[in-house]
Amino acid sequence: MSASTGSLGRGRPRIGLSPKEICGMNVWRRLSVPRPALALTGAGVLVVGGLVTLPVTMAHAATQCEVSYTTNDWPGGFTASLSIKNTGEALDGWTLRFTFPNSSQQVVHGWSARYSQSGQNVAVQNESYNGLVPSGATIEIGFNGLWSGSNPKPTSFTLNEVACNGGGGPTTAPPTTTPPTTAPPTTPPPTTPPPTTAPPGGRVDNPYLNAVGYVNPEWKAKAESVSGGNRVSNTSTAVWIDRIAAIEGTDDSQSNGPMGIRDHLDEALSQGADYIQFVIYNLPGRDCAALASNGELAPDELPRYKAEFIDPIAAIQSDAAYQDLRIINIIEIDSLPNLHANTGSNPGATPTCELVKQNGAYVNGIGYALATLGAISNVYNYVDAAHHGWIGWDTNFSPVALLLKDAATASGSTLDDVHGFIVNTANYSALREPYFQITDTVNGQTIRQSTWVDWNQYVDELSFAQDFRDELVAKGFDSGVGMLIDTSRNGWGGSARPTAPGPTTDVDSYVDGGRVDRRIHAGNWCNQSGAGLGERPQAAPEPGIDAYVWVKPPGESDGSSEEIPNNDGKGFDRMCDPTYEGNARNGFNPSGALPDAPISGAWFPAQFQQLMQNAYPPLS
Structure with missing residues (x-):
């Protein structure tokens, strides 16, 4: 998937509870x-x-x-x-x-x-x-x-x-006969009294706390195919459900194709895992400002999204066989921030983004997904909230929070159907910038005036996630709402990682010399050269943060570096081309993408090797 592409006005870059009442709409057509x-x-x-x-x-x-x-x-x-x-x-x-x-x-x-x-x-x-x-x-x-x-x-x-009689009867109605004397009584037998303790599947405040995550065997095998990959191959990563066919998969006795949702859930039970993570990612007109990760559904296919995508997912996840698993759904990457950042007068506005804003496909699609999946008592919905380099500006911060609330109360959803939010999904923004802060000044000039920061209010994901959580609570979300940060590829270690602040000659030298995020521009999102694995998944690492997670499986491509014909509907985005000189969304800078990349979602061993080499904290 393309982590994000968009624009923020003024040439700004786009980068990249308590148990809830069950009253839902798990819809299934199959x-x-x-x-x-x-x-x-x-x-x-x-x-x-x-x-x-x-x-x-x-x-x-x-x-x-x-x-x-x-x-x-x-x-x-x-x-x-x-x-x-x-x-x-x-x-x-x-x-x-x-x-x-x-x-x-x-x-x-x-x-x-x-x-x-x-x-x-x-x-x-x-x-x-x-x-x-x-x-x-x-x-x-x-x-x-x-x-x-x-x-x-x-x-x-x-x-x-x-x-209903089970079939196989005569072709004409049989005569009414007296029931056999051995027939049981017509009243139902006594039932078990209602339980006095919470049933299996009841939600906990933090589904990651004191819990073992599911290890995707498909990703594990790919990781171990690269030298040294066994150092991280037992890490829990998310399973991406990015098309209708991914729901059922093709893994059976006759093939060795991708596993479907039920396959992964069964494997999670076999592993004895406490939680499993799915990315729900197939909105109509998906990723309206990018090409590498456009989806299979047209902008006007909201009914199909509901009936053929969300409903079957809910039907599988609601199976009682999985009631003891904590099923964590990451809901629709990049979508809602697109409606704010890539519509109207913004330089990066696109016709597709305008259309899905006007017809309500994103807001109503996400609302329907939240209501339907949120009705399952052991499901936890986390909605994507972009990252600091996309909505950290004053003009985006509060409006996007309101847009998230609009979606969380659309199509039958309530705020209680949202367990939390996730930032930096499949992106590269640093968790912390240790050598400068947004309040720093150089020779009396605020670092917000630097080219890299560009008047943003944030310089890293942790400070952004904590403050954005406060903003969401102020907009009406539950005070216990939790945040996730995807740290799969934002480590930025290796020999290029700074070890001290930059020179204080001017704001640009100070910021560029000390920042650990080594991208050419904060608007670059595709297969970034120099990136490394970030913090390994852990629960409750900081106040307000439910977990650091690896939602983007490291080593899976963001998009092809050149156009590659395929049957998966994956397009070619020039931001994945290492020779591309950029556009308004990234300040007309080089893309910083790695060469020889496959289509989005495909295994990219060279990238995985780089991620391990530049991991921070380093791998042992």
Whole structure:
């Protein structure tokens, strides 16, 4: 991905809680491989969700079905997952009906269907995109609900007014017969009383604290393919979900392709990890001011983003099998700062950025992602908040915080769906500048007048992250909101790292001589020459900071150094070309990019070797 490209006006560069209430919108549209669900015993007794009921009478043989109903319960609430298998003829539209055994049970919010409830009776109708169901196909739907006293499962279901009987019955309705004397009672068996302690999946204030992170085996293998890579190959890095195909992946017994979300979650369980990190990165008109990381969805494809990208991700992440994992989602890199920095009168404004600002694709897309994923009790959403070199100016600082709030309250989201924010994602801004501060002066002149600082209010990521957190709280976000800093490539060690302040002859000499960030210009973001691995991931390193993290897996390219035809939709951005002399976004300076780079996201061993060589703190 391209960490960032943009402009900030005046030629400024773009670089680069407590448990929350479950009332969400985990929406899923998927026709999946059928799986075991409801069955008939030898006596013809229907078994649903572990409960036993009397045989049912089928009215029409054309509609037959199997239903699996499972729940993940916590005190007063639950998430229900329903799998509806069509064992009859193909359906063109469907309505599922069932009755709650307990009058206190309520549907609060559902997904992948339209829900209505009258008393204890619930009706579920298909959405426009999943009404056609071939014979043998399975529909996956679900909802969040409330209960008191107990939460027994429904014991019978009808599909298009025909009782689900597991399929395989006669072609005409069988006569009604007296149930066998061995049939169990018609009342549900006693249920387990509600738990008195927090259920699995309840959120903690800091998901990284005292926790073991997931090690992506795919990245681990790449790291170990480079000499010395085993020194860092067991580091937890994020998994990037940057296209629809990445949700399912292609890793199976017939191929050795990329793993999908469920593959990674299963592997995390196998490792005994406490948390796993995903980058959710596929907005319509994605990265509207760059070319290297343009996405697959057009600016007007918000419905597709919801139905084909966010909904399936939520469906997998909400699986009860993963309820003990802390699932951390990094939401849509670079997007919202683009709407402020690359629209209107700013020199870097682009037609695509203007369009997604006008049609609300970014704000509403992120709001939908936050609401849908935030409804899962063990999910933690961290929204991307750029970095100091992008929004550290007075004209950007507060407006971007307001824009983040707009997105956090759009499309059903609330501020409680945001657990925190992340800065410097996939970028190179130094964590600390040890040899100068924003308050320094040289011969009576503030260093803000230097070419490098360019009137910014910040010179490094830590001070920016802490102050921006305060600004977000002032805008209404929870006072316990946490910040993450991506330190994967901002170490800037090696022989070029300064060891003392620069000369005090003038502000430029002072800043340039002492800064550890050795980029040619702060607007350079692609495969930077001289960069090194930064601080290794750690929890709660500083006040207000939940963790230093490696969200960008070191060694994965930001973009190709020349145009490379590919089937992944990856474009060519001149900021990745080492011969490029720049543009208004980087003050018309050379790009500082490494040569011979592959397309964004592809493995770049030469870069990884450099990152290890220039690591700070150094590698042992």
